[in-house]
Amino acid sequence: xxxxxxxxxxxxxxxxxxxxxxxxxxxxxxxxxxxxxxxxxxxxxxxxxxxxxxxxxxxxxxxxxxxxxxxxxxxxxxxxxxxxxxxxxxxxxxxxxxxxxxxxxxxxxxxxxxxxxxxxxxxxxxxxxxxxxxxxxxxxxxxxxxxxxxxxxxxxxxxxxxxxxxxxxxxxxxxxxxxxxxxxxxxxxxxxxxxxxxxxxxxxxxxxxxxxxxxxxxxxxxxxxxxxxxxxxxxxxxxxxxxxxxxxxxxxxxxxxxxxxxxxxxx
Numbered sequence: 001x002x003x004x005x006x007x008x009x010x011x012x013x014x015x016x017x018x019x020x021x022x023x024x025x026x027x028x029x030x031x032x033x034x035x036x037x038x039x040x041x042x043x044x045x046x047x048x049x050x051x052x053x054x055x056x057x058x059x060x061x062x063x064x065x066x067x068x069x070x071x072x073x074x075x076x077x078x079x080x081x082x083x084x085x086x087x088x089x090x091x092x093x094x095x096x097x098x099x100x101x102x103x104x105x106x107x108x109x110x111x112x113x114x115x116x117x118x119x120x121x122x123x124x125x126x127x128x129x130x131x132x133x134x135x136x137x138x139x140x141x142x143x144x145x146x147x148x149x150x151x152x153x154x155x156x157x158x159x160x161x162x163x164x165x166x167x168x169x170x171x172x173x174x175x176x177x178x179x180x181x182x183x184x185x186x187x188x189x190x191x192x193x194x195x196x197x198x199x200x201x202x203x204x205x206x207x208x209x210x211x212x213x214x215x216x217x218x219x220x221x222x223x224x225x226x227x228x229x230x231x232x233x234x235x236x237x238x239x240x241x242x243x244x245x246x247x248x249x250x251x252x253x254x255x256x257x258x259x260x261x262x263x264x265x266x267x
Contacts, residue, residue: 026151030062036149043158044165053165056141056175063146065138069181070147083253089261092126096265099131106214114221115231119266121188121217123258124248128189135187135211136180140164140173144183144192157183163193172199172208186210188220198223224248235259 027036041057049057078086100107100118107118122131129135141164148154148161164183167173172195179185185195190210199208202218209215227247235241236259245255 026149026154028151030064033062033146033149037145040145040148040158040161044162047162049162049165050169053169056168057145057165059175060142060145061139062149063138063142063181066143066146066181066183067150070150070152078253080253080256084257084260087127087257089257092123093261093264095131096122096126096261097267100265106217110217110221111231114218114225114229116221116224116229117235117262117266119262119264120224120235120245120258121220122265123261124188124220125217126261127254127258128184129187132187132213135178135189136184137178138181138183139175140177140179140183140185140192141168141175143179143181147182160191160193163191163196166196167192170196170207172196172210187213187216190216190219190223194223195219198226235262 025032025036027033037057037060041054044054044057096119099122107121110121111117125131144157144161144164147157150157160183164173168175173185173192177185180189182191184191187210190199195208195210198219199210200215200218200222201208202214203209203212205212208219210219224244224247227244229244230240233240235245237256242255242259245258248258249255
C-alpha cells in the first residue's frame, strides 16, 4: 500500500472518529441535539433506562425556552431584602400560617416522621410554586435533556436526565408531563434525579406523584432528612440545619429567605 493511500485512510479514520466524538459532545445551540440524544440513549440504557424512557428521550425536543431562562437568571443576584420583596415573602408567610392552621395534623405527621418542621416545608412550597399555583408549562423531559446537552452544566444535569427517563419508565411522569423551565417537577419543584431518589408515596395510592400535595411535601421532607436534617435543631444561619437548606438550592439569598420565612410560619 502506498504511503499516500495510507495517509488517506488514516485521515479518513481520524475524521470519522472526530465526527463520532462531536456527535456525543455537548453543544450551545440546537444543531447537535439530535445526534447527542442518540449517543446519550446508549448511556441511558447502560444506566438502566427502559423502553418507555428511551422513547421519551427520542421524542424530546430542544427547549429554547429552557436555554433562555438559564441564560437570564437575575433574581439570585439581588440583595436579600430585594429578593424577598420580589418573591413576595410577606404573602408566603401569611399563606403558610393559614395552611398550617388548616392542616396541623398533616404537618405534625411529617415532622414526626422526618423531623422537618412545617415552616420549612411551607416556605419552600410557597417560594417554589406559590403553594401549587403554578407548577410550570415546559415539557420536563425536553427541558432536562436540553440542559444535559448544553455545555454550561452538562455534568450536573445528566444524572437528572437519567432520573427523568427512569420516572417515565415507572409511570411517575410521561414524556408530555410539564414542569418548570429547568425540568423541575411538582409542588416543590424537584429536579428529576432527586424525585427518583427521594420521592415518597404519602397518599398511599401506590405511586409517587410530585403533583400530589401529600407526596410532594413528604418527598421534600425526606430529601432534607436524607441530606442530614437534624430533628429538633435550628435552621437559621449558623445553626446545624441551615447547611441542609443549602442542599435544596445553592443561592445564598434563597437559603436565607427560606430560613427567615420558615421561622415566621412556624411562629
